[in-house]
Amino acid sequence: MAPAGSCIDHSEAGKVAQRMSLDGVLNVNKPDGWTSHDVVQRIRSGLGIQKVGHAGTLDPHATGVLPVLIGKGTKVAQYLLGWEKEYGAVLQLGQRTDTQDAWGTVLQESPVESLTEDSIRAVFTKFQGSIQQVPPMYSAMKIGGQPLYKKARKGETVDRPAKTVVIHHLEIQRIDIPDVAFRVVCSKGTYVRTLCEDIGNLLHVGGHLKWLQRRRVGPIHVDQALDVEALLGGLEFSNLDGAFLGLDQALDGFPAVEVDGDDARKVLHGNAISWDRVDNSCLESNVSPRGDNMVRVKQKDGQLLALGRGPVFQAGKAGPVLAIETVFA
Structure with a gap:
């Protein structure tokens, strides 16, 4: 969970941020257990900047690139949401959960002894290019003006229309049954959790997302992302190359x-x-x-x-x- 407070003195970081007149996109490495809103709130209070937002929500247990919009950068969220995204993920086969990830309630378990590397690779090839996905109930998608996750928490299930998403690249990196580590490059609106469940279902054993890291959003890479507490401690303001895009850079597409x-x-x-x-x-x-x-x-x-x-x-x-x-x- 995100800590409620911090012993770091953020006043100097805020002064530096104001002197720099930050308007653009900060590349922040979201920690495990933090919501995207947690990150925005911490940066808003720590830097003393009122206009802070983000482009592209990450689930609480996912880590990696969170584009944080600063100052006038909050005006460009709608234009950045279309950026291509890259993830590293681990699929666990043999278990289906209500949230499609490892933090939900297990709904079904199936034996995986019959699975082979060849059968797994053959199914992965079926999820290339344009595919149809039904958004998960535990998601921020709204139907009837209410986020689906609120209905899911009440035990409700509603019909969700399938959406077309694009899987540009899907590469298996390691198979250690029941776990499959993979890399995926995809369009906006793609749920990696749903991709994991759909692959597991096609293998007739079920599956869920065990681990997720967002490695890239458009031109922003995780290896250049800033740690939240280091950023607020003023440790990295002198070296923002690759970790901050001004408005013109962010929009140069x-x-x-x-x-x-x-x-x-x-x-x-x-x-x-x-x-x-x-x-x-x-x-x-x-x-x-x-x-x-x-x-x-x-x-x-x-x-x-x-x-x-x-x-x-x-x-x-x-x-x-x-x-x-x-x-x-």
């Missing part, structure tokens, strides 16, 4: 366009501007009426001003425009 002068001022007020006034030399010229061309909007001096979509058509506009979604400056 989106192409950039430039504006200047009066147009920059309009952008800062959230106003759309004519596309022919935008320096968009790095973009293709296709116009999307759907407005799915997300771009970073920068000033000529390189300062990130906003996120927008363009070129798009808007009602009442004679031609394509740059529509502003989120202003940073």
